[in-house]
Amino acid sequence: MQNGALSELFGRMADVMEILAEDRFRVNTYRKVARIIADTPVDIGELLESGRLAEVPGIGKSSLAKIEQFVHTGRIEAHEALLRRIPAGLLELLRIPSMGPKSVKAVYEALGVTGMADLKAALESGAVAELPGFGRKKTDQLLKGIAFLEKATGRIRLDQAAEAAQIVGAFLAEIGQVKAIVPAGSLRRRCETIGDVDILVTVDEADVPRDEGRRTMDERRGAAGMGTGRMPVLRAGETLATHKGRTPSAQEAVIEAFTAAPFVDEVLASGPTKGSARIRTVEALVQVDVRVVAAGSFGAACQYFTGSKAHNVALRELAVKAGLKLNEYGLFDGEKPVAAAEEADIYKALGLDYIDPRLREDRGEIEAARNHTLPAPVSLKDIRGDLHMHTTASDGEDAIEEMAQAARRLGYRFICITDHSQSSAIANGLSARRLARQVKAIRTLNEKSRDLTILAGVELDILADGRLDFDDAVLADLDYVTASIHSGMAGDREKLTTRMLKAMDSRYVNCISHPTGRLINERGAMDLDMEQVVRHAARTHTALEVNANPWRLDLKDTHCRMAVEAGAMLAIGTDAHSAAGLTLMAYGVDTAARGWATKKDLLNGMTVRQLQVFVNKKR
Ligand SMILES: [Zn+2]
Numbered sequence: 249m250q251n252g253a254l255s256e257l258f259g260r261m262a263d264v265m266e267i268l269a270e271d272r273f274r275v276n277t278y279r280k281v282a283r284i285i286a287d288t289p290v291d292i293g294e295l296l297e298s299g300r301l302a303e304v305p306g307i308g309k310s311s312l313a314k315i316e317q318f319v320h321t322g323r324i325e326a327h328e329a330l331l332r333r334i335p336a337g338l339l340e341l342l343r344i345p346s347m348g349p350k351s352v353k354a355v356y357e358a359l360g361v362t363g364m365a366d367l368k369a370a371l372e373s374g375a376v377a378e379l380p381g382f383g384r385k386k387t388d389q390l391l392k393g394i395a396f397l398e399k400a401t402g403r404i405r406l407d408q409a410a411e412a413a414q415i416v417g418a419f420l421a422e423i424g425q426v427k428a429i430v431p432a433g434s435l436r437r438r439c440e441t442i443g444d445v446d447i448l449v450t451v452d453e454a455d456v457p458r459d460e461g462r463r464t465m466d467e468r469r470g471a472a473g474m475g476t477g478r479m480p481v482l483r484a485g486e487t488l489a490t491h492k493g494r495t496p497s498a499q500e501a502v503i504e505a506f507t508a509a510p511f512v513d514e515v516l517a518s519g520p521t522k523g524s525a526r527i528r529t530v531e532a533l534v535q536v537d538v539r540v541v542a543a544g545s546f547g548a549a550c551q552y553f554t555g556s557k558a559h560n561v562a563l564r565e566l567a568v569k570a571g572l573k574l575n576e577y578g579l580f581d582g583e584k585p586v587a588a589a590e591e592a593d594i595y596k597a598l599g600l601d602y603i604d605p606r607l608r609e610d611r612g613e614i615e616a617a618r619n620h621t622l623p624a625p626v627s628l629k630d631i632r633g634d635l636h637m638h639t640t641a642s643d644g645e646d647a648i649e650e651m652a653q654a655a656r657r658l659g660y661r662f663i664c665i666t667d668h669s670q671s672s673a674i675a676n677g678l679s680a681r682r683l684a685r686q687v688k689a690i691r692t693l694n695e696k697s698r699d700l701t702i703l704a705g706v707e708l709d710i711l712a713d714g715r716l717d718f719d720d721a722v723l724a725d726l727d728y729v730t731a732s733i734h735s736g737m738a739g740d741r742e743k744l745t746t747r748m749l750k751a752m753d754s755r756y757v758n759c760i761s762h763p764t765g766r767l768i769n770e771r772g773a774m775d776l777d778m779e780q781v782v783r784h785a786a787r788t789h790t791a792l793e794v795n796a797n798p799w800r801l802d803l804k805d806t807h808c809r810m811a812v813e814a815g816a817m818l819a820i821g822t823d824a825h826s827a828a829g830l831t832l833m834a835y836g837v838d839t840a841a842r843g844w845a846t847k848k849d850l851l852n853g854m855t856v857r858q859l860q861v862f863v864n865k866k867r
């Protein structure tokens with residue numbers, strides 16, 4: 249279903265037009281279209297293709313054209329054109345409770361406020377309180393709202409950070425002298441949320457004549473229509489005039505190109521080897537720091553800037569005990585470098601096995617590396633199949649065969665179709681009769697499918713009292729059942745835990761999907777006794793899902809670790825609602841790896857035969 253994202257885009261366009269004081273009538277039209285889309289229970293893409301969308305009252309020709317563009321390309325040009333007309337920071341202000349487009353327009357026009365920091369300063373100075381329609385009470389409220397946002401959403405989701413790194417990385421890779429690009433920090437550790445994106449770059453000055461680098465950069469600037477807003481990198485004692493006559497070093501050229509890149513919204517800092525900028529991605533402004541590091545100490549820099557802090561502290565202590573010194577330039581014996589260019593050499597020199605970045609949290613990995621007992625963390629190539637996905641039968645966008653085709657392209661050996669059960673009415677859940685028809689269709693397709701086994705399953709609602717949405721007779725026909733709590737998640741710990749354990753007691757329930765129900769930056773986890781959950785899962789041969797959707801990552805890393813230690817199996821599921829959604833698998837794999845899971849802890853690592861044995865053991 250793309251209705252949510254599309255509705256938000258129309259709302260966004262209305263916001264921007266209101267800030268720009270455009271025609272009221274048009275603003276209202278956009279708001280109305282946003283509401284209609286949000287309220288439509290059927291996928292907009294489907295309505296569009298069938299021609300029924302044109303008949304929906306309130307959706308005119310021009311809205312229809314925009315929707316069509318979105319369905320086919322994932323974007324709306326008019327939206328992007330609107331965004332270009334206001335400072336990007338203004339939209340951020342709309343996230344503050346009681347700050348509507350009208351208020352944003354007022355502070356922008358009267359005080360020149362263009363972002364969160366500006367507004368905060370203007371509120372604190374009392375300037376905002378002087379404006380008509382604001383006053384003390386409202387400004388106090390706004391300050392509280394900003395404080396809340398700073399606490400609540402200081403970090404972005406892993407996929408948002410990965411997108412930012414991808415944008416910047418692809419750009420830097422085009423620069424002639426750049427030899428290696430490594431996103432470091434919490435992104436490299438694949439944490440569930442990320443603060444700033446750190447990118448390390450090393451250049452090869454010997455390979456490229458300096459003016460070649462210069463030209464590449466100028467061409468880039470020209471192509472991007474830049475020339476203003478760029479911050480030149482000045483050396484100590486240098487002025488703009490003297491700078492102009494000098495050819496920048498390869499390091500400086502990288503930073504200059506980065507800070508002048510077309511995706512940069514605001515340059516925060518710029519020096520000879522480090523540039524810091526806020527860049528635009530599809531849905532967020534992301535701070536990206538680019539550091540240019542000498543090739544000779546690139547490994548040490550990767551180690552240092554990957555962290556975590558706690559891991560690095562423990563590692564430095566180990567170095568000190570060995571009479572060595574460890575920093576971002578290398579591991580040193582006095583002045584003499586012991587290891588610096590290669591990250592692995594640093595671990596080796598400290599008597600440790602190489603530690604996968606996803607394990608660097610000071611959660612016992614250093615000791616395990618010394619004792620040669622580190623797990624071989626699961627990787628994408630261990631994955632033989634996906635166990636959670638939706639089709640057009642419930643709220644997915646693609647048919648069974650399209651999901652199967654996409655799975656074949658990923659090299660999978662099996663998939664399990666798990667559409668919603670009847671109680672998930674908003675998600676168009678299947679009745680027992682519709683499910684039976686789907687099972688039949690899956691069996692027919694599977695017979696013709698040589699390389700891929702298509703399993704028939706269901707995402708079964710766990711009802712409020714722990715009973716299941718279908719009788720055993722219905723479930724007995726399925727190959728695999730994953731059960732989920734989709735409602736009543738606010739209950740108390742004992743009640744929720746009992747409800748979940750009871751579902752696991754069913755001989756037909758093979759997995760619990762997105763066990764805690766959290767949505768990153770949106771909704772907290774259910775209050776569950778996780779110790780009991782993982783123990784009961786192990787005891788009843790029920791797997792726990794690692795939902796790979798980057799909004800969920802549920803189980804989270806530490807819960808995965810608990811499950812692995814309790815001997816419970818994990819099942820990574822993308823919960824894909826389209827064929828493209830199957831590619832989210834890597835996020836689940838990384839989360840499981842952060843929980844020290846290996847191939848043998850995962851249903852996804854099994855052959856179809858082994859999976860059937862797992863299911864039958866419980867029946
Ligand atoms: Zn679900």
Ligand SMILES: [Zn+2]
Pocket residue numbers: 636637638707823
């Ligand atoms: Zn699902």
